[in-house]
Amino acid sequence: xxxxxxxxxxxxxxxxxxxxxxxxxxxxxxxxxxxxxxxxxxxxxxxxxxxxxxxxxxxxxxxxxxxxxxxxxxxxxxxxxxxxxxxxxxxxxxxxxxxxxxxxxxxxxxxxxxxxxxxxxxxxxxxxxxxxxxxxxxxxxxxxxxxxxxxxxxxxxxxxxxxxxxxxxxxxxxxxxxxxxxxxxxxxxxxxxxxxxxxxxxxxxxxxxxxxxxxxxxxxxxxxxxxxxxxxxxxxxxxxxxxxxxxxxxxxxxxxxxxxxxxxxxxxxxxxxxxxxxxxxxxxxxxxxxxxxxxxxxxxxxxxxxxxxxxxxxxxxxxxxxxxxxxxxxxxxxxxxxxxxxxxxxxxxxxxxxxxxxxxxxxxxxxxxxxxxxxxxxxxxxxxxxxxxxxxxxxxxxxxxxxxxxxxxx
Ligand SMILES: [Ca+2]
Ligand SMILES: [Ca+2]
Numbered sequence: 001x002x003x004x005x006x007x008x009x010x011x012x013x014x015x016x017x018x019x020x021x022x023x024x025x026x027x028x029x030x031x032x033x034x035x036x037x038x039x040x041x042x043x044x045x046x047x048x049x050x051x052x053x054x055x056x057x058x059x060x061x062x063x064x065x066x067x068x069x070x071x072x073x074x075x076x077x078x079x080x081x082x083x084x085x086x087x088x089x090x091x092x093x094x095x096x097x098x099x100x101x102x103x104x105x106x107x108x109x110x111x112x113x114x115x116x117x118x119x120x121x122x123x124x125x126x127x128x129x130x131x132x133x134x135x136x137x138x139x140x141x142x143x144x145x146x147x148x149x150x151x152x153x154x155x156x157x158x159x160x161x162x163x164x165x166x167x168x169x170x171x172x173x174x175x176x177x178x179x180x181x182x183x184x185x186x187x188x189x190x191x192x193x194x195x196x197x198x199x200x201x202x203x204x205x206x207x208x209x210x211x212x213x214x215x216x217x218x219x220x221x222x223x224x225x226x227x228x229x230x231x232x233x234x235x236x237x238x239x240x241x242x243x244x245x246x247x248x249x250x251x252x253x254x255x256x257x258x259x260x261x262x263x264x265x266x267x268x269x270x271x272x273x274x275x276x277x278x279x280x281x282x283x284x285x286x287x288x289x290x291x292x293x294x295x296x297x298x299x300x301x302x303x304x305x306x307x308x309x310x311x312x313x314x315x316x317x318x319x320x321x322x323x324x325x326x327x328x329x330x331x332x333x334x335x336x337x338x339x340x341x342x343x344x345x346x347x348x349x350x351x352x353x354x355x356x357x358x359x360x361x362x363x364x365x366x367x368x369x370x371x372x373x374x375x376x377x378x379x380x381x382x383x384x385x386x387x388x389x390x391x392x393x394x395x396x397x398x399x400x401x402x403x404x405x406x407x408x409x410x
Contacts, residue, residue, distance in 0.1 A: 028040075028041060029041050029210050029211045030063075030064070030211075031043065031064075031211060031214055031215070032064070032094055032095035032096075032211055032215055033064065033084075033092060033093070033094050033095075033215060033218055034064050034065075034066055034067050034068070034069050034092070034093040034094070034101075035047060035064065035067035035077070035080055035081045035084050035092075036064040037050040037051050037054070037062055037064060037065040037067070037077075037081070038050040038062070039062050039063065039064060041210070041211075041214070042214075043081060043084050043085065043218075044085060045085070047067075047081050048078050048081050048082065050062075050065070051065060051067070051073065051077050051078050051081065052078070054073050055073065055074065055075075061073055065077065067080035067081050067084070068080040068093075069093040069101070069103055084218075087221070087223075089106060090105060090106065091103055091104060091105050091106060092104060092106050092218060092219060094199075094215050094218070094219065096199045096200050096201050096215075097176040097179075097199075097200045097201040097202050097208060097212060098176050098179050098180055098200045100200070102197050102198075102199055103197075104170065104171055104197045104199075104219065105170065106218070106219055106221065107219070107220060107221030108170045108171055108219050108220055108221075109128075109170065109220075110131050110167075110168070110169045110170045111123065111128065111130055111131060111169055111170065111171050111172070111173060111220070112130060112131050112132045112133070112153065112164050112167060112169040112171075112172045112173070113130045113132075113133055113134070113172075113173040113174075114133070114134040114153065114154070114155075114156050114159045114164075114172065114173070114174050114175075115134070115156060115173055115174055115175045115201075115202075115203075116134060116136045116138070116156045116175065117136040117138045117139045117140075117143065117354075117357065118202070118203055118204045118357055118358050119133065119134075119173050119174075119175075119203070120133045120136075120139070120143065120147055120150075121139075121143060121357055121358050122203040122213070122216070122358045123173075123220075124143070124146055124147075124392075124393055125225070125229060125358065125392040125393060126213075126216060126217065126220055126222045126225050126226065126229075127222055127225055128220055128222065129150065130147075130150055131150075131151075131167050131169050132150060132151045132152065132153045132163070132164065132167055132169075133147060133150050133151075133152055133153070134152060134153060134154060134155050134156045134159060135152045135154070135155050135156075136156070138313070138354065140317040140318075140354055140399055141317060141318045141319065141399065142389070142393075142395055142396075142397060142398075142399065143393075145395075146393065146395065151163075151167075153167070156174070156175055156178060157178045157181075157183045158183070159172075159174075159184070159187060161186065161187040161190050161191075164187070164191070165190060165191070165194060165196075168194075168196075169196060170196065170197070171196065171197045171198070171199055171219075172187075172191060172196060172197070172198050172199070173199050173200075173201060174198060174199070174200050175200065175202060176200045176201065176202045177202075179198075179200035180200075184198060199219075201215070201216065203216075203358040204356065204357060204358055204360070205271065206271065206274070206275075206360040209230070209233060209358075209360065210230050210233075213226045213229050213230060214226050214227070214230065225392075228391075228392075229392065232359070232361070232388065232391070232392075233359065233360065233361045234361075236361035236362065236364065236365055236384065237278075237361050237364065239365075239379070240278070240279055240361075240364055240365065240368045241278075243368070243372070243375045243376060244279060244280035244368065244372065244375065245280075247280045247372075252280060252281065252282050253280075253281050253282070253306045253307055253371040253372060254281075254282050254283075254284050254303070254305050254306050254307075255276065255281050255282070255283060255284065255305050255306065255307040255308065255309060255342075255370075255371060256283070256284050256285070256300055256303070256305040256307075256308045256309075256342070257272065257273075257276060257283060257308075257309050257311065258308070258309070258310050258311070258331075259272070259292075259311055259312065259313060259353075260312040260313050260353075261294070263294050263295050263296075263297055263300075264292065264293075264294050264295075265283065265285050265293055265294075265295055266283070266291065266292065266293075267283070267285065267286070267288050267289065267290045267291050267292070267293050268286075268289055268290075268291065269290075269291035270291040270292065271356075271360075272311070272356075273291065275360070275363060275364050275367055276367060278364065279364055279367045279368040279371055279372075280368070280371065280372065281307075281367065281371040284300070284303040284304075284305045285299075285303075297334070297335070298336075300340075301336040301337075301339070301340065304340055304341055304342075305340070305341070305342050306341060306342055306345075306347060307342050307347045307348075307349070307370055307371060308331070308340070308342040308343070308347070308348045308349070309349050309350075309351050309367070309370055310327060310328070310331060310348075310349070310350050310351070311350075311351045311352070311353050312327070312352070312353055313353035317352050317354050317399040317400065317401055318399070318400065319398050319399065319400060320400060321400045321403055324350040324352075324400060324402075324403035325350075325403060327350055328348060328349075328350050328403060331348060332348065346404075347370070349370050349402060349403070349404070349409070350402060350403040351363075351366050351367070351370070351401070351402050352399075352401040352402065354399075354401065355381075355385060355401050355402070359385075359388055362381060362384060362385050362388060365379065365381040365384060366381045366401075366402060366406060369381055369406055369409055370406075370409060373409045373410045374410075377410070380406055380407045381402075381406045382401065382402065382405060382406045382407065383407070385397060385399075385401065
């Protein structure tokens with residue numbers, strides 16, 4: 001009987017995962033906080049009921065059932081879950097982005113983020129000003145203003161441990177990749193010896209976003225804000241799915257996507273490639289099974305895309321369109337490009353990689369509109385981007401992120 005229930009649970013979870021991969025939208029995820037006994041996307045009364053069933057022997061223990069993380073499942077876990085629901089828990093154990101269980105005192109007020117421009121943007125969106133940040137050249141100009149009195153403590157991959165310790169944060173937040181590469185081994189020891197936790201967590205990867213943001217919301221006592229960030233993402237992604245789901249193969253737009261370097265495109269295994277597919281588009285180079293291929297310039301002419309999108313990463317956004325126009329002009333002047341249909345039809349776009357950041361759905365809206373202007377003629381991604389700034393950062397966004405302006409795309 002128990003086996004059947006567990007099988008069913010596993011099947012359901014497998015289906016959920018499958019669905020989220022297919023749709024690209026993580027409606028269902030197992031929130032990585034101890035206390036989420038039933039492994040759904042939240043902590044509520046049903047987790048208490050689940051613990052009672054575990055104690056009663058009718059349910060098997062799950063990965064997050066040991067709410068107070070003391071190695072046993074008993075009444076104390078119910079007390080901890082009750083505290084989490086009430087919002088008066090004093091500590092939480094979470095699973096960070098690289099799979100470590102980290103226990104921290106909550107709510108956290110003093111946090112240092114050394115995760116480039118994404119960490120600071122996410123913390124500000126959650127309503128928290130970091131104690132310190134790492135150096136980054138890719139902050140949009142408005143973010144630079146918001147962070148101008150926040151000190152920097154080295155770079156993302158070579159942080160200044162002494163300076164961080166001197167600020168006495170409760171936790172330090174870092175990128176997952178540098179953690180995995182071992183960049184922080186020495187620093188982590190020093191931090192831990194002072195009781196400071198290190199949490200590796202990425203907010204710029206769509207597949208992780210819901211879980212990561214909700215965990216951070218719990219840690220910072222900003223759950224409502226986290227939920228509203230998730231809702232924002234999901235409503236945009238739902239819109240895209242709704243408007244592109246019935247595209248036939250003949251209707252699909254072929255695009256050439258170019259990242260920062262000349263003739264560098266993206267393929268399977270890369271987030272941008274996934275976003276293109278999710279928006280119903282097809283890369284003219286989707287026969288190359290590599291995430292970061294560099295292509296033959298001649299092949300672009302031969303394959304003649306409907307749309308060309310140039311998206312440099314780390315292109316610090318300002319209020320000035322000139323640098324974007326310059327990039328587009330240099331593309332138009334490439335050998336043979338005057339004859340491309342995309343150029344003749346005026347469907348050559350500059351899209352700043354910064355539109356992705358911690359709001360992937362905005363980047364996707366730009367992509368979707370560039371690919372299918374008829375299906376998104378009532379949607380202006382720039383205006384939605386401004387709404388995000390207003391709603392979550394409380395400031396006006398006058399950044400020139402795209403060129404030509406997205407309301408003119410057709
Ligand atoms: Ca739950
Ligand atoms: Ca326990």
